[in-house]
Every structure is written in structure tokens, then in C-alpha cells.
Amino acid sequence: MIELFYWPTPNGHKITIFLEETGLPYQIRPINIGAGEQFQPNFLKIAPNNRMPAMIDHAPADGGAPISIFESGAILEYLAEKTGKFLPAAPREKFAVLQWLYWQMGGLGPMAGQNHHFNNYAPEKIPYAIDRYVKETNRLYGVLDHQLATTRESGGFVAGALSIADMAAYPWIVPWKQQDQNLDDFPHLRRWFDTIRARPAVVRAYEIGEEIRPTAPMTEEAKKILFGQTATTTSRA
Ligand SMILES: N[C@@H](CCC(=O)N[C@@H](CS)C(=O)NCC(=O)O)C(=O)O
Numbered sequence: 569m570i571e572l573f574y575w576p577t578p579n580g581h582k583i584t585i586f587l588e589e590t591g592l593p594y595q596i597r598p599i600n601i602g603a604g605e606q607f608q609p610n611f612l613k614i615a616p617n618n619r620m621p622a623m624i625d626h627a628p629a630d631g632g633a634p635i636s637i638f639e640s641g642a643i644l645e646y647l648a649e650k651t652g653k654f655l656p657a658a659p660r661e662k663f664a665v666l667q668w669l670y671w672q673m674g675g676l677g678p679m680a681g682q683n684h685h686f687n688n689y690a691p692e693k694i695p696y697a698i699d700r701y702v703k704e705t706n707r708l709y710g711v712l713d714h715q716l717a718t719t720r721e722s723g724g725f726v727a728g729a730l731s732i733a734d735m736a737a738y739p740w741i742v743p744w745k746q747q748d749q750n751l752d753d754f755p756h757l758r759r760w761f762d763t764i765r766a767r768p769a770v771v772r773a774y775e776i777g778e779e780i781r782p783t784a785p786m787t788e789e790a791k792k793i794l795f796g797q798t799a800t801t802t803s804r805a
Contacts, residue, residue: 571626572584582736583647584776584777602794603793647732654730676740683705688746726760
């Protein structure tokens, strides 16, 4: 059984998509990041970066003690190896996937995240910051669109066949309007996006998110918890 510490955000959706795609049994432990639950001492023990998602595998393959993991990329890689799904074992094919997984972790996720912040949450509209992250998001969409054009004949997903690289990238394209992008400018990305969105496992993953998501918009209190954290925020928790 996988215990998943989760909140319905793009990084959270990555893992529920994987779990729904594979049918691996799991139980969600909601971590309400707007209420500061990411600072609970028990959570920090497994997720020292005070970010979700995180997970505990209570039945690891080696039969030993439970394994806990934080960082969505590491979780996807672990679960893919555990199940033998969505990450080929042969080095050539494996790294064709992993390079795009790390591209998402180091590029698309952080840049689109700053885009969301300055476009939607920052108390002042700072044109330079908005422009910088809207443009960088746009560049990354172009990179992905080009890659999807090149894999068209070999499966049509990021690395050819559907993989954890797709599951990492897709949730960060879902808010494309919020990111001030136009999916219709990227025909291959649009095709890929529509294909993934229609998958029953992806539909289920987002339904699960909707059941947990608060209906009210982010409160000022939640913004105080989420933005402006420093080193002392975690050490005081
Ligand atoms: N690189 C991390 C990022 C995780 C992350 O940023 N999670 C956000 C929600 S998407 C979070 O838990 N935020 C809580 C906070 O800012 O205190 C991953 O991919 O797992």
C-alpha cells in the first residue's frame, strides 16, 4: 500500500495520474498547504522541504522497512521502477524519458510556478516579472511542442511511448490560460494535451483532486503561510 501525502496542485496530480494509470493501491493523506499542514513535524520527517507530494511505500520490493520519498520526480521514478511501468529499463530508452522528467522538474515546473505566482498571487503586478515568466513559459511550450513533433511517429508522447515524463509535464500545461499562453499556437502540444486529458485514469485523478480541493479561493491567511517563507519558518515548526 502506498500512502500518498497530497494536495490537488500540479505536483500532486502527477502522482495520482501515475497511481490511477497503474492501479497500484494507495491511500491519500491530504496535506492542506493553505492551512500550513506541510509544517506538521510528522510530515517534515518524510518531506523536509515542507512541500507535498511525498509518499511512504509500506511494502517495498526488498521486503524491508517502509521507504519514504519526497520530490515528485523521485516519487515517479520510484513508482515506475516498482511497477515496471512507464519507465523502460534499458539505459537508452530510460534516459530518453528521464531527461524530459528532469526538464520538467528543473524548467517547466519552476518557471510556470513563478508565472502563476506573479500573474495570480503577487500583491502587486510587476510587469518585468510577469513578462519574464510568461516568456520563459512560452519558450518551454515551444520546446515541448517541437519534441512532440519529433516523436509523432514513435508514439506521440514526450519520449515516444507514454511515460512518467508525460505525467510530470501534463499537469503544468493544464493551467495554460492562467499562464497567459495559447495552446492553439502549439499544434503538437495541443494534440498531446487532448490525448492525455481524455485518458480515463487522468479524468479520475482530476476528479479525486476536485473532491479534496477547497471551494473558496485562496485566503489572505493561506497566502501568508505559502509566500514569504524563510529558513526560520521550517525550523520553528
Ligand atoms: N519540486 C517539488 C515541488 C513541490 C511543491 O512546490 N509543492 C507545493 C505545491 S505545488 C507545496 O507543497 N507548497 C507548500 C508550501 O509552499 O509551503 C516537487 O516536485 O515535489
